[in-house]
Amino acid sequence: MDFDFSEENQALRALCREFTENEVSPHAAEWSETGHVPVDVYRKLGGLGLMGMLLPAEYGGAGATFVDYVTAMEEFGRGDQSFAAGWNAHSTIASLPLARFGTPEQKQRWLRPLAEGTHLGAFGLTEATAGSDAAGIRTTATRVGGGWVINGTKMFITNAGTEMSLGVTLLARTGSNPDGRARYGVFFVPDGTSGYSKGERLHKAGWRAMDTRELVFDGCVVPDDHLIGEEGAGLRQFLDVLDPGRISVAALSLSLAQAALEMAVAHAQEREQFGRPIADFQAIGHKLADMATETEAARWMVYRAAWLADTGRPFGQAAAMAKLYASEVANRVASASVQVHGGYGFMRESPISRFYADAKILEIGEGTNEIQRTVIARGLR
Numbered sequence: 337m338d339f340d341f342s343e344e345n346q347a348l349r350a351l352c353r354e355f356t357e358n359e360v361s362p363h364a365a366e367w368s369e370t371g372h373v374p375v376d377v378y379r380k381l382g383g384l385g386l387m388g389m390l391l392p393a394e395y396g397g398a399g400a401t402f403v404d405y406v407t408a409m410e411e412f413g414r415g416d417q418s419f420a421a422g423w424n425a426h427s428t429i430a431s432l433p434l435a436r437f438g439t440p441e442q443k444q445r446w447l448r449p450l451a452e453g454t455h456l457g458a459f460g461l462t463e464a465t466a467g468s469d470a471a472g473i474r475t476t477a478t479r480v481g482g483g484w485v486i487n488g489t490k491m492f493i494t495n496a497g498t499e500m501s502l503g504v505t506l507l508a509r510t511g512s513n514p515d516g517r518a519r520y521g522v523f524f525v526p527d528g529t530s531g532y533s534k535g536e537r538l539h540k541a542g543w544r545a546m547d548t549r550e551l552v553f554d555g556c557v558v559p560d561d562h563l564i565g566e567e568g569a570g571l572r573q574f575l576d577v578l579d580p581g582r583i584s585v586a587a588l589s590l591s592l593a594q595a596a597l598e599m600a601v602a603h604a605q606e607r608e609q610f611g612r613p614i615a616d617f618q619a620i621g622h623k624l625a626d627m628a629t630e631t632e633a634a635r636w637m638v639y640r641a642a643w644l645a646d647t648g649r650p651f652g653q654a655a656a657m658a659k660l661y662a663s664e665v666a667n668r669v670a671s672a673s674v675q676v677h678g679g680y681g682f683m684r685e686s687p688i689s690r691f692y693a694d695a696k697i698l699e700i701g702e703g704t705n706e707i708q709r710t711v712i713a714r715g716l717r
């Protein structure tokens with residue numbers, strides 16, 4: 337057993353912390369009010385080589401480990417969850433299908449700009465009538481001479497409508513097997529493709545500054561070489577990138593819990609009632625102790641799932657457990673932190689109010705926690 341982080345990892349943490357303190361934290365409140373993360377922040381991150389952490393060096397990525405990725409997320413998410421959630425979608429579900437299943441030409445064309453951080457990636461699975469039930473999507477891709485015509489609407493898609501969006505990697509039905517079961521394919525649709533349009537930014541309770549939209553495909557034609565991987569294997573390919581995605585959302589959750597804990601500890605020492613800092617009251621001290629203990633337990637579940645992935649072992653079950661536990665800890669710790677802040681914690685000027693609002697989606701996105709429990713229970717049989 338070795339719980340020490342390597343020197344390289346500690347240097348990475350220091351770099352990400354400095355970036356967060358200079359470029360993210362000071363602006364997070366303003367971004368939340370304006371509902372917009374300026375894309376320059378992602379471009380600067382690209383300049384540091386951190387927009388393609390999990391992507392191969394051959395295509396401009398960093399080829400980093402999952403442990404390093406979790407470390408970076410811990411720092412980014414402490415600054416702002418909208419910024420970190422956009423980075424999460426870009427780094428995992430948007431980029432990994434291309435990295436794992438794309439041809440060398442597709443990687444050169446679309447993965448490189450994502451890895452180098454000149455562009456932002458998006459992934460479109462969810463539809464108005466199909467969220468947890470991924471196989472129930474209705475968007476179709478029909479073969480036409482030399483290409484595919486895509487029809488359908490995707491809902492709640494992250495990163496597709498920014499000034500630096502490259503396009504969207506989406507899942508569509510491509511037909512049916514003789515036994516009637518649907519076939520699926522993954523397609524890359526570049527920005528500007530005729531028949532691809534985007535709705536207005538959606539207004540959210542949390543992750544307010546992150547770009548979220550509906551995407552419409554109406555007779556949208558893409559050439560054959562926009563099919564990513566194998567026709568018919570789309571659903572399996574999608575499920576393949578979900579496990580790393582869960583480690584990423586678990587890490588995002590951990591970062592929120594840590595931020596909420598730190599704010600509570602600081603406030604409890606500053607705020608005085610009855611002539612003493614409220615940290616002196618046992619009720620507050622015990623609350624802080626529970627918050628710290630749960631955050632620490634979540635931390636090691638997340639890092640263990642990352643370590644399993646890095647060492648080439650099965651990690652699906654550990655990733656689901658880490659996502660389930662860390663997201664619920666994030667919600668409990670954020671709620672307890674607001675309680676420690678009292679009425680001030682309920683004011684929009686107070687950063688904890690933003691983290692509190694950001695916490696809920698962690699139990700919903702990237703597979704709801706009901707679905708995580710189903711995955712975990714299935715793995716126990």
Ligand SMILES: Cc1cc2nc3c(=O)[nH]c(=O)nc-3n(C[C@H](O)[C@H](O)[C@H](O)COP(=O)(O)OP(=O)(O)OC[C@H]3O[C@@H](n4cnc5c(N)ncnc54)[C@H](O)[C@@H]3O)c2cc1C
Nearest residue numbers: 459460461462466467468492493494700701702703704706
């Ligand atoms: C801000 C935001 C960003 C997002 N970004 C993206 C993105 O970039 N790309 C993308 O494709 N999607 C994205 N999503 C969609 C997200 O992944 C879905 O919201 C999520 O998967 C849940 O689907 P749903 O909202 O349709 O809920 P539903 O599937 O309708 O679920 C509703 C409730 O029913 C429960 N439920 C459903 N089925 C079962 C079952 N079998 N057993 C037990 N309980 C069940 C769920 O757990 C949940 O509590 C985003 C969503 C949000 C809010």
